Amino acid sequence: MTEAPETDQTAFSDLGLDPRVMGTIEKMGYETPSPIQAETIPHLIAGRDVVGLAQTGTGKTAAFALPALTHMAADYDAGSLGSVPNTLVLAPTRELAIQVAEAFASYAAQLEGISVLPIYGGAPYGPQLAGLRRGANVIVGTPGRVIDHMSKGSLDLSEVKHLILDEADEMLRMGFAEEVDKILAQTPDTKQVALFSATMPRAIRRISEDYLNEPVEVAVKAKTTTGTNIKQRFVFIKHHAKPEALVRILETEPHDAAIVFVRTRSATEEVANKLIARGFRAQAINGDIPQNLREKTVESLKDGRIDVLVATDVAARGLDVERISHVFNYDIPLDTESYVHRIGRTGRAGRSGEAVLFVTPREKRLLRAIEKATRQPVEQMNLPTVADVNASRLERFSERITQTLSSEDLEEYSDLVTSYVAEHNIPAEDVAAALVAMVHEGRPLLLDEQGEDELARAAAQSFDREDRGGARDRGARDGGPRDRGPRQKGAAPVAGAGNAIYKIAVGRRDGVAPGHIVGAIANEAGLSAREIGSIEIRPTHSLVELPESLTKDQWGALAKTRIGGELIRLERDAGPHGTSGPGRKNSDGGYRGGKKRDGFKDDRFAKKTGKKPRWRDR
Structure with missing residues (x-):
């Protein structure tokens, strides 16, 4: 090797x-x-x-x-x-x-x-x-x-x-x-x-x-490490909401300069233009930009004429600007080495730095890989609310007024306002408000609360650390599907709060193991490790603890799921006194009891044909 x-x-x-x-x-x-x-x-x-x-x-x-x-x-x-x-x-x-x-x-x-x-x-x-x-x-x-x-x-x-x-x-x-x-x-x-x-x-x-x-x-042995003076955080966000999430963080977190890393050249222009439209001094840098313009852009970042640089990995290679306080992984890198190189652009010269990673639902495993390779946890952060953004805007607006009052000669402007108030008989505060509107060119100073719910839906507020690896983490965490404690032999398992016991039509005779069930259900229904509870494999069927309210799409997917080539025929378990087997379809696409399994006919069928007995209607 x-x-x-x-x-x-x-x-x-x-x-x-x-x-x-x-x-x-x-x-x-x-x-x-x-x-x-x-x-x-x-x-x-x-x-x-x-x-x-x-x-x-x-x-x-x-x-x-x-x-x-x-x-x-x-x-x-x-x-x-x-x-x-x-x-x-x-x-x-x-x-x-x-x-x-x-x-x-x-x-x-x-x-x-x-x-x-x-x-x-x-x-x-x-x-x-x-x-x-x-x-x-x-x-x-x-x-x-x-x-x-x-x-x-x-x-x-x-x-x-x-x-x-x-x-x-x-x-x-x-x-x-x-x-x-x-x-x-x-x-x-x-x-x-x-x-x-x-x-x-x-x-x-x-x-x-x-x-x-x-x-x-x-x-290959992963030996990547990150600086201890860099605070690493992540936001769990859907792709379409990334621009708004980036703007909110930039508006509410004190920062000197920032680099926003994206994967493609076209994305540098797209993200930079969105930031410029929101009032940020931003600039794109990518492989299409000539070297002389690239150098001018970096100098503008150093001297404060630009505050946000949107870049690809190659364009930012070798970039060393001390005032960079934040690095945003707008697009998560596909390898951990790139992640380490990216966030190393902050925290220079002994300063502290902030690294924020945007993670979409498909990219949980990449976050897990980054934590594993760097041997450092990445802390989840909550997105700033509309109230947070508005408070920050009002504070900055107040600071600008204070700074202008102390640094500018306002006598000429004061005379103009006094003259206008006297001529039009309008309160001075209304004139001041009109001047503020003129400065903002019709753009509202404060955000509307209506955007709150939409962004909240796009950001997961409870992204459990154990869920980052999906159903694949189950074996590593506890050796297999969890059991909720000892029970009498032959007794039905008891579901936890919010869960129910389901029956599937494959069991020990089919060579089924817990890993087969976990893999099939997790992949087909899109369930996480935490949503699949106890599993009990019996000779002709198995009992699985799943969420009580499966969606119509999950019922539909599991209705077609096979393990070892056999349909699992998922249904709610009716207990020892209820009927079993594949029943009639519910309105949500699942099955309920109503058919029985004829053990004598199944045994006779097996002896005659040599095939495994199958679920069938009486």
């Missing part, structure tokens, strides 16, 4: 990537590959199988995506790419699948004829089936949904050339070992395989031995 070197000497241009891929990552601000990228990309481009031991946030998505796209670009030029799946990426959660698919699409921006399709649980089949019929070169999916499409005949993996297992240890911990084996078995033996995992348990070693051909093993 080789350990990826921690050096900045290698450049992306040295790795043998396709020129069109290079052009895209240069526009995105990529310059120096991370250790995992520098070590794995040459091996993958050379066609070798790779096992990468790396934590989330080390840049591994680009490590496997860029070489795969380089190979696909060559196939496209040769006319051999077609519209069938060429690359398959398996990810443990739908959030990760979405992120990886978005990254692939971004990296492929300059490549013609290459399409990317995410397929994951908890989403309708229709759009995914339509996408598969149109043809997709890159499929990024969760194991359960990939198996479903394979069983439907809508996903053909017979021509896959590149297969990537992302966060393989998480997939196995969530109970997807059987699905991963089935998927790998349906792909060509000649495929190239890249396996990325944070750890190397025995199950991962087995997959490597069974399915990879003399793989190169690369290990």
Whole structure:
């Protein structure tokens, strides 16, 4: 096993990537590959199988995506790419699948004829089936949904050339070992395989031995740290509300100068223009700006003519301005090294600094990766309210009046006001109010309370630390689904407050383990670890504690959920004296009791056919 070197000497241009891929990552601000990228990309481009031991946030998505796209670009030029799946990426959660698919699409921006399709649980089949019929070169999916499409005949993996297992240890911990084996078995033996995992348990070693051909093993150890004089906070916010959240923080927190980091060049202009429209002295800086203008912009930041700089990573590289008190990660970085470099722009020369990170619902795992890599917690902050903003505006307005009164010769202006008051018989305070309105050019001095509720909905006020990793954290936290204490053998579990007990039609005879249930329900229904309670696996079925009020969409998603190829047929448990089995549909899309299971008929059916008994109507 080789350990990826921690050096900045290698450049992306040295790795043998396709020129069109290079052009895209240069526009995105990529310059120096991370250790995992520098070590794995040459091996993958050379066609070798790779096992990468790396934590989330080390840049591994680009490590496997860029070489795969380089190979696909060559196939496209040769006319051999077609519209069938060429690359398959398996990810443990739908959030990760979405992120990886978005990254692939971004990296492929300059490549013609290459399409990317995410397929994951908890989403309708229709759009995914339509996408598969149109043809997709890159499929990024969760194991359960990939198996479903394979069983439907809508996903053909017979021509896959590149297969990537992302966060393989998480997939196995969530109970997807059987699905991963089935998927790998349906792909060509000649495929190239890249396996990325944070750890190397025995199950991962087995997959490597069974399915990879003399793989190169690369290990990356996260050694990133952040300054202790930098206070790190995060805001949990939906993407569309970021501009308003940024403005409110800038308006209410005392700051000298600030850098706002975004991912793309176009975003620098967009965010800077929004800040300028709100009265801030802001300027964009990106790779399109000539060096001489960049230097002038930095000088303006140093001498106070600019207070907010909106920048990409590359544009801000080497920037050293002592007056920077705040760094905003408006777009969360995809690797922890970039995060550390970004927030290092504040807290210079022994000063204290503030680092604020905007996290969207899809990006919880990236926040968790940053905390894990830097070994420092990032504190959640509440967004300033309308009352906070208005109080700050009134205070600044009062300070401006006081400063003007003490520093300016106002005799001429005072005479004008006195003359106007005498001529028009209007109170002096009304004239002063009119002058304030003139200064603000029709813009209101204070915010309207109506915007409060909308921003509150876009920001989560209770973002539990234990929930940052989603359902995947359950095994690490307590070894599996929690139990609410001992109970008599055969007694039904008791649900906690706000929860209910549900029955699913798979049990011990189906080889079901708690991890299978947690993984399937969490992915399909979008539930977090804290929302899945006790699990009791019985011979023919299982009992699961879930929220009492599942939404219509969650009922619909779980109605189609399979574990080991079997529908789980979710229904509310009626207890030992009630009826069981799949009942009639409720108005919310779920099922209620009303059908019985005929044990004698099931046993006779099993002996006659050799098949497992199934739920059926009497």
